[in-house]
Amino acid sequence: MTVARAAGTRRPASARLLALLWPALLLICLIPGVLSNLFAPLSAGIAPDTGGRPLWQLTLIHLQLVLGAELIVLLIGVPLAVFVTRPGRAALMRLTETITGLGQTVPTIAILALAVPTLGLGLPPTVLGLVLYGLVPVVSNGIAGLLAVDKGVLDAARGVGMTSRQRLMRVELPLSLPVLMAGIRTSTVYNVGTATIGAALGAGGLGSLIINGLSQQNTGLVLIGAVLAGLLALSLDALLELVAPGGR
Amino acid sequence: MIELQHLEKKYVNETSGEIFYAVKDLSLVFPDGKITALLGPSGCGKTTTLRMINRLIEPTGGQILLDGQDIMAQRPEDLRRQIGYVIQQIGLFPHLSVVQNVATVPDLLGRPRAQTRERARELLELVGLEPGQFADKHPHELSGGQAQRVGVARALAADPPVLLMDEPFGALDPLARDKLQEAFLDIQRRLQKTIVLVTHDIDEALRLGDRVALLTGGELAQFGTPNDLVRHPESEFVRQFLGEDALLRQLAGLTAAQLAQPGDATGLPQISGTLNVRSALSVMLGQRSDALAVLDAHGQVQGVLTWQALEEAG
Amino acid sequence: MTPSTLSPEVKPRRLAAQPDVQLIFWLGGMLMLVACFLPWALLRPNRLAAGVYQNLPVAWMVLGAVLALAVPLSARVLPRIMPLLGGTALALGFYLLGARMTAAMLDQPEIARASASSGLWVWLLGAGIAVYGAGQIGLPERFWSWLAWLWLPVLIVLALTGQLAAWSVLRELDAQQARFLQEVGQHLKLVLTGLGLAVLIGAPLAVWVSRRPRAAEAVLGFANGIQTIPSLALLGLLIAPLGALANALPFLRQLGVSGIGTAPALTALTLYALLPVLRNGLVALRGVSPGALDAARGMGMTDNQRFWRVQLPLALPVWLSGIRQAAVLLVGVASIAQLIGAGGLGYFIFSGLQTAASDLILLGAIPAALLAIGVDALLRGLEVLLTRQWGRA
Numbered sequence: 001m002t003v004a005r006a007a008g009t010r011r012p013a014s015a016r017l018l019a020l021l022w023p024a025l026l027l028i029c030l031i032p033g034v035l036s037n038l039f040a041p042l043s044a045g046i047a048p049d050t051g052g053r054p055l056w057q058l059t060l061i062h063l064q065l066v067l068g069a070e071l072i073v074l075l076i077g078v079p080l081a082v083f084v085t086r087p088g089r090a091a092l093m094r095l096t097e098t099i100t101g102l103g104q105t106v107p108t109i110a111i112l113a114l115a116v117p118t119l120g121l122g123l124p125p126t127v128l129g130l131v132l133y134g135l136v137p138v139v140s141n142g143i144a145g146l147l148a149v150d151k152g153v154l155d156a157a158r159g160v161g162m163t164s165r166q167r168l169m170r171v172e173l174p175l176s177l178p179v180l181m182a183g184i185r186t187s188t189v190y191n192v193g194t195a196t197i198g199a200a201l202g203a204g205g206l207g208s209l210i211i212n213g214l215s216q217q218n219t220g221l222v223l224i225g226a227v228l229a230g231l232l233a234l235s236l237d238a239l240l241e242l243v244a245p246g247g248r
Numbered sequence: 249m250i251e252l253q254h255l256e257k258k259y260v261n262e263t264s265g266e267i268f269y270a271v272k273d274l275s276l277v278f279p280d281g282k283i284t285a286l287l288g289p290s291g292c293g294k295t296t297t298l299r300m301i302n303r304l305i306e307p308t309g310g311q312i313l314l315d316g317q318d319i320m321a322q323r324p325e326d327l328r329r330q331i332g333y334v335i336q337q338i339g340l341f342p343h344l345s346v347v348q349n350v351a352t353v354p355d356l357l358g359r360p361r362a363q364t365r366e367r368a369r370e371l372l373e374l375v376g377l378e379p380g381q382f383a384d385k386h387p388h389e390l391s392g393g394q395a396q397r398v399g400v401a402r403a404l405a406a407d408p409p410v411l412l413m414d415e416p417f418g419a420l421d422p423l424a425r426d427k428l429q430e431a432f433l434d435i436q437r438r439l440q441k442t443i444v445l446v447t448h449d450i451d452e453a454l455r456l457g458d459r460v461a462l463l464t465g466g467e468l469a470q471f472g473t474p475n476d477l478v479r480h481p482e483s484e485f486v487r488q489f490l491g492e493d494a495l496l497r498q499l500a501g502l503t504a505a506q507l508a509q510p511g512d513a514t515g516l517p518q519i520s521g522t523l524n525v526r527s528a529l530s531v532m533l534g535q536r537s538d539a540l541a542v543l544d545a546h547g548q549v550q551g552v553l554t555w556q557a558l559e560e561a562g
Numbered sequence: 563m564t565p566s567t568l569s570p571e572v573k574p575r576r577l578a579a580q581p582d583v584q585l586i587f588w589l590g591g592m593l594m595l596v597a598c599f600l601p602w603a604l605l606r607p608n609r610l611a612a613g614v615y616q617n618l619p620v621a622w623m624v625l626g627a628v629l630a631l632a633v634p635l636s637a638r639v640l641p642r643i644m645p646l647l648g649g650t651a652l653a654l655g656f657y658l659l660g661a662r663m664t665a666a667m668l669d670q671p672e673i674a675r676a677s678a679s680s681g682l683w684v685w686l687l688g689a690g691i692a693v694y695g696a697g698q699i700g701l702p703e704r705f706w707s708w709l710a711w712l713w714l715p716v717l718i719v720l721a722l723t724g725q726l727a728a729w730s731v732l733r734e735l736d737a738q739q740a741r742f743l744q745e746v747g748q749h750l751k752l753v754l755t756g757l758g759l760a761v762l763i764g765a766p767l768a769v770w771v772s773r774r775p776r777a778a779e780a781v782l783g784f785a786n787g788i789q790t791i792p793s794l795a796l797l798g799l800l801i802a803p804l805g806a807l808a809n810a811l812p813f814l815r816q817l818g819v820s821g822i823g824t825a826p827a828l829t830a831l832t833l834y835a836l837l838p839v840l841r842n843g844l845v846a847l848r849g850v851s852p853g854a855l856d857a858a859r860g861m862g863m864t865d866n867q868r869f870w871r872v873q874l875p876l877a878l879p880v881w882l883s884g885i886r887q888a889a890v891l892l893v894g895v896a897s898i899a900q901l902i903g904a905g906g907l908g909y910f911i912f913s914g915l916q917t918a919a920s921d922l923i924l925l926g927a928i929p930a931a932l933l934a935i936g937v938d939a940l941l942r943g944l945e946v947l948l949t950r951q952w953g954r955a
Contacts, residue, residue: 091582091698092589098694105938106931107894113911113927117920118680156339158304159412160353160402161328174343193792197898200915210798214901219802226798230791237790 039220062205069130081142126198141183145176181244256309281440285457293466332403336415340387371401393424508551513541586695587637593688594630600681648692649712660725677730749906756831768843785837800826827904835888842884846877886941
């Protein structure tokens with residue numbers, strides 16, 4: 001009874017339409033020629049060279065990187081949160097919270113860079129960084145959500161004869177879903193940023209436009225990358241907000 | 249029939265090695281088809297006892313027999329599915345609709361969905377909730393009283409012979425509690441379940457219990473009918489716990505109709521049969537009459553309540 | 563009755579750590595065990611070349627494995643020695659860092675480099691977890707618990723006596739000491755200035771909007787949107803407007819404003835830090851109990867007095883935690899400020915990435931990580947202090 005349910009607090013249709021603003025802007029910017037012509041004055045009058053790859057392809061690579069990492073994050077993070085919240089693992093849960101807390105503190109670029117000596121350059125250290133950094137909000141929100149499930153409800157679930165597995169699947173996970181979803185949203189938005197920085201390690205994606213632009217002193221190129229990366233983050237944030245209302 | 253034999257639950261403090269008995273050498277028989285109230289101050293072991301019956305807590309000694317079978321012989325989940333369970337915090341699943349909540353146990357037992365939905369609707373009607381209006385609501389849309397009715401319906405869903413209730417009316421305001429207790433007694437008259445009810449509320453125990461087991465410090469202080477406890481307290485603790493006004497409290501639990509005897513009612517002040525005896529007494533004193541005419545639901549004279557009958561009851 | 567602290571079994575007194583804490587020692591011990599059989603050192607003929615991995619000598623391998631197994635096993639029978647055991651394991655890791663690198667560099671030319679490899683890192687992780695576990699046992703005796711800190715004096719002594727000097731990262735540091743100090747200073751300057759500006763702007767703004775819910779929503783929405791944008795993208799986005807500004811107004815350029823360098827970096831840092839400062843400020847100011855404010859009014863305080871004497875002191879601990887979040891965030895963003903020419907520890911990371919010199923990368927990444935953790939711990943301590951002084955808001 002004490003766990004309020006978000007049903008009945010659906011946002012008005014206008015707010016939902018507004019959430020589609022960012023994705024719509026992103027799609028417009030991906031039409032070939034739109035951004036490059038817009039920023040041509042900043043690149044000595046010529047349309048900035050994006051390295052032979054169309055922008056939509058770079059965006060797609062970026063998105064793949066983010067969503068692929070997020071999938072790994074979910075496959076590791078949710079079972080981990082479940083594992084440490086089972087009875088008799090309180091100390092393990094505190095350890096997990098301490099480590100995720102540390103993970104949140106250490107700068108993204110430092111996590112990426114620390115992996116380079118072992119994993120080399122390119123995709124592997126970036127994916128590792130994406131997963132490690134993305135795990136933090138998913139695990140901590142997963143734990144918080146599972147711990148917040150009302151004790152009376154759990155007692156009732158035991159009392160009606162649910163096995164621990166049934167309790168988890170039918171009661172605990174559904175009830176902690178809103179909090180978990182908020183964590184997934186945060187994690188995905190983080191990952192857009194991490195993947196951008198990953199370009200410095202040669203992971204490709206939209207960050208490579210910014211990095212190349214900076215090293216070639218081509219402001220137009222930098223802006224194209226920055227605008228697209230920003231819009232991608234805002235779009236994912238808005239779309240996930242539709243699925244999971246509530247604060248990040 | 250539920251039988252407790254030398255039931256014991258002890259806890260050991262790991263650092264000091266101190267032993268604490270939540271329940272100690274408790275032997276009791278809960279009669280079939282009756283309500284037995286487990287009454288006592290907080291920390292007396294009444295909830296621990298209740299939770300041992302469906303193995304939410306495992307005993308450290310003694311036995312519990314359900315229809316002659318040791319409950320430890322079964323998988324706890326299977327045992328719990330045969331026993332209805334109602335708790336004070338109500339414990340409805342907030343993400344499921346009312347009908348899904350009620351259908352939980354039949355679902356767990358793998359009964360066909362259509363059949364359980366039908367049964368759930370019947371049960372809602374039984375506990376006084378209009379299925380058309382309530383079936384698809386979610387728990388947060390219900391009042392405390394309505395939610396607890398759903399809790400009772402959920403406990404009854406698999407038609408268990410035994411019902412365990414832990415302070416089921418504790419969280420309600422007095423008015424809603426009164427109404428729900430009345431409805432609950434009404435349901436029990438029809439269903440005749442074996443019910444174990446934990447309460448710290450003396451009035452509730454005396455009103456609802458066919459038998460009352462008064463516990464203190466994990467041990468049984470006295471077991472008997474409400475009448476036994478009130479009139480023949482076996483110890484100073486029982487007398488003190490029930491209080492000086494125990495008799496009046498018990499009278500409050502009786503209705504005028506229960507004490508009415510056949511007789512000539514002409515010219516006597518009239519009262520409704522559903523009035524409790526304590527109120528009847530004050531009518532008697534107020535009207536300066538030593539007898540009252542007791543009317544049934546249709547306004548017909550049912551019998552006469554005399555001062556003498558009251559004295560005998562008290 | 564509190565059943566959670568009691569167990570149904572009879573024991574005269576506690577002999578072993580709680581089962582869930584034992585799990586931690588198993589985790590730590592297993593990591594340490596695995597570490598013994600991983601390579602500990604990587605020897606390269608020069609700082610850029612590929613190298614050869616070196617394992618621990620067999621004697622150390624055996625000793626390490628014994629210690630690794632002792633951790634979970636003695637947790638069962640002798641919880642009291644766990645802090646000592648964990649502290650020793652961690653100290654041993656640091657000692658071996660120095661010893662193995664020195665051994666690897668023996669008879670090698672000056673330009674050769676010995677760096678720590680996976681075995682060492684995994685061992686430090688496992689030993690760190692064991693130290694953490696020792697803190698979770700809840701030993702009644704202070705003295706035994708303090709032994710877990712044994713590694714710290716050992717590390718300090720090792721560092722001061724030059725035992726670690728053979729490690730490639732410290733070699734790198736040795737070669738660039740002046741530059742290192744300069745970039746650390748620049749990093750701190752970026753973080754502190756950005757944080758200072760964010761507080762100067764954010765604090766009055768938070769106070770102002772805390773009384774205007776509609777404005778609060780708009781301001782928070784804006785700050786939220788800024789923080790959703792990836793930090794690197796934000797740095798990039800600021801280049802054009804600041805560059806244009808500097809071109810249009812030459813006096814600004816003389817003040818140091820340009821598209822590249824410290825100005826856009828500080829702008830981005832300030833914008834980024836604004837959200838935590840604002841959000842926690844709002845939560846803190848609104849969270850002050852109405853009872854306290856009402857009492858203050860009842861005592862005859864003016865609006866100003868109420869704010870300065872009651873609302874602000876009560877809100878400060880919560881607010882400070884927002885400032886801490888902002889500071890930690892800024893240490894991270896400052897690490898990539900080098901990309902727009904603003905320097906900081908990112909200088910080493912990105913030069914290292916460009917030349918594929920992993921020691922250089924670590925010379926930037928390790929201090930950046932430690933700086934973030936240090937800033938976090940420092941401000942956390944301050945929060946605890948303030949909370950203790952003023953009570954919980």
